[in-house]
Amino acid sequence: MAASDGDAPGFMDTRPKQPHYHGHRTRLRARFRDKGADALEDYELLELLLFRSIPRQDTKPIAKALIARFGSFTEVLAAPPKLLKEIKGVGDSAIDDLKIVHASTLRAARAKVASRKPLSSWNAVLDYCRAAMAYAEREEFRILFLDKKNGLLADEVQQRGTVDHTPVYPREVVKRALELSASALILVHNHPSGDPTPSRADIQMTRQIADIARPLGIELHDHIIVARGGHASFRGLKLI
Incomplete structure (x- = not known):
């Protein structure tokens, strides 16, 4: 009986082997x-x-x-x-x-925010802001502009700065809100350091924007700081 190929002396399998x-x-x-x-x-x-x-x-x-x-x-x-x-x-x-x-x-996270009223889908807003900004190398300052029914009118990055500073001009923020006929704002920025704790400059700038916007009928709902270590809400911290 002839030996099978597998039993033949000196047989070499030349078929290419699949990588492991x-x-x-x-x-x-x-x-x-x-x-x-x-x-x-x-x-x-x-x-x-x-x-x-x-x-x-x-x-x-x-x-x-x-x-x-x-x-x-x-x-x-x-x-x-x-x-x-x-x-x-x-x-x-x-x-x-x-x-x-x-x-x-x-895009999917932003769609959730845009399709609902941000104030009634706060977790979606936080998820979107963290995904968009929490891991950025430099500070970014974003504004969510809302209409009278708290629907999202626009979502804009106003400024990009350094690893620990973004120049923000309160009057320019309010000017843009007026251009869009916005009735309310949500401010968002990130801390690349990983610590979302508001700085003294953050608090001062936020209060300046609120003070300029209020007489014009524009409400500042919140200022959110996002970072790798979590987030901070100025409203939650009673800073506005």
Whole structure:
């Protein structure tokens, strides 16, 4: 009886072997489909995202390096491209995919705010502001302009500053509110330091805006500071 190929002396399997990570990718995708994102760690969710942009490389070490560098899935999405590029294995394609997902999450969060009255969907407002600003490298000053029924008229970034300061001009804020026929404002800015505690300058500026806006029939509902460490509400702290 002739020996089978598997038993033949000196037989060499010349079929190309699948990289070791192919089976891992299949299992991870299956777990995501069966159990959802909550069943995955942050680095595993990143792996899934990186599969398409890095098809011929094991993405687990890259995902873990990103989490180690930036802290969380959300912070990786928000990280500046120049810093993402410092991670070995992360190129332009991967950065594009990360930024597309980040932009998509911001758009979805903003849609929740725009489709409802911000004052009646406060958690949606906080989620949107944190996603948009909490992980930025520099301070940004954003204003939500509201109509008479507290619907969202406009959402605008008025100023961008340094790591610890943004110049804000109260009269310009109120002037813009008048141009939009806004009846109320919600001010938002971020603290890149990670601590949302209002500074003395934050408090002074907020009160100046309130004092200028009030006689013109424009109400300042709140000033929110967002940061990696959480958020602070001036209304909640009884600072306005």
